[in-house]
Amino acid sequence: MLDHEQVAIHAGRRSRLPVIVAVHSTALGPAAGGLRLWHYPDWRDGLTDALRLSAAMTSKFAVAGLPIGGGKAVVALPEGMELDADRRRDVLRDVADVIASLSGVYATGPDVGTSPADMAVIGETTPHVFCKPTDLGGSGDSSPHTAQGALAALRAVSRRLHGTSSLGGRSLAVIGLGRVGVGLARLLAAEGAVLTVTDIDLDKQKISDELGAVWRSPDEILAADVDIVVPAALGSVLTSRTAADLRCRAVVGPANNQLATPDVADLLYQRDIIWVPDYVASAGGVINAISAELHRVSADEARARVRAIEDTVDDLLDTAQRCGQTPAQAASELARRRLSATSPAKHRFTWPDASLLARTGGRQRVRATRRSTP
Ligand SMILES: NC(=O)C1=CN([C@@H]2O[C@H](COP(=O)(O)OP(=O)(O)OC[C@H]3O[C@@H](n4cnc5c(N)ncnc54)[C@H](O)[C@@H]3O)[C@@H](O)[C@H]2O)C=CC1
Ligand SMILES: CC(C)C(=O)C(=O)O
Known part of the structure; x- marks a missing residue:
């Protein structure tokens, strides 16, 4: 059975590439989630990714306490295809057309393979985009x-493992030195953490050297003898096999959809390895974007909301311990409670029109507009 409210699949008018937009839920508000531009063996693998990623966005917003629903967009590039600047622009305009056709049910942002500059191109066609350049x-x-x-x-x-929130002197293995991974590795190195790192892109070894980290191959790193493994690349790194190989005490990182299957959370629990659900640990980007662009709070307030992820994780770990649950169960119950506390889906939420923002000079707190469904 399809869990999602709607899934749009279009062959791009200009690029002929498959553009997929999955809206998982608008129970809490209009849906949001990034655009992934990535290679897949078959476009249907991109569809599977979009379905899983959009469902995770619903949980991400629910646990973060934001009135936003879960969605995600994927453009599935055939293996080996490289996009030159013109073709990339065509692809982004195709994505923008699909988003515009959804009349504000979904707004996009950057994810793997896309950036604020790409959001600017999408913004030429539709206002339903966030994280454009400042x-x-x-x-x-x-x-x-x-x-x-x-x-x-x-x-x-x-704090759970060592009695202190300081990461100085702790050993961490960061998987993936992309935009998020490298930023996180730099923060950890600045705090004095002992780093092991990897990426499929061997050029990233330069960053490893710069950070004074130990480089491992992607195949070896999960079994590294470290305190915490930090997934910061793509999904499904935690399988029943890799879970058995882990030597760390916790797995916590920003990569979306780390579990190949939900039961891997139980395997980690049985091995006494703390796993913080990815949709909790990776929420900083959307918390900042929604706080800044929709709630119009100050940069300090947005940063404070991102830092509050520490309290959210504290609470989840407490609840899990008290109730004899995995952190995954505690998080998913919290999300379920928040989703079921909304009134039945009598109305469909849409993103406010950009003209509303323009009319108010962008200073007024903008609420999602509600549209009656037939
Ligand atoms: N950019 C953001 O604000 C957010 C990103 N995320 C998630 O964080 C993860 C990383 O995102 P970004 O840094 O934005 O993407 P990115 O595209 O900048 O970086 C991904 C990196 O992972 C590497 N990689 C891919 N497969 C790998 C493998 N098997 N082993 C090791 N390295 C591998 C790539 O070479 C690249 O350096 C993704 O799962 C993304 O969905 C989650 C929330 C927000
Ligand atoms: C960064 C946002 C747009 C996202 O898709 C995510 O949190 O996964």
């Missing part, structure tokens, strides 16, 4: 905030 009125790159949020989650776990 000089174009957006909140800019989400990845530093995602890294700060993951750091906050790591602090809560460090």
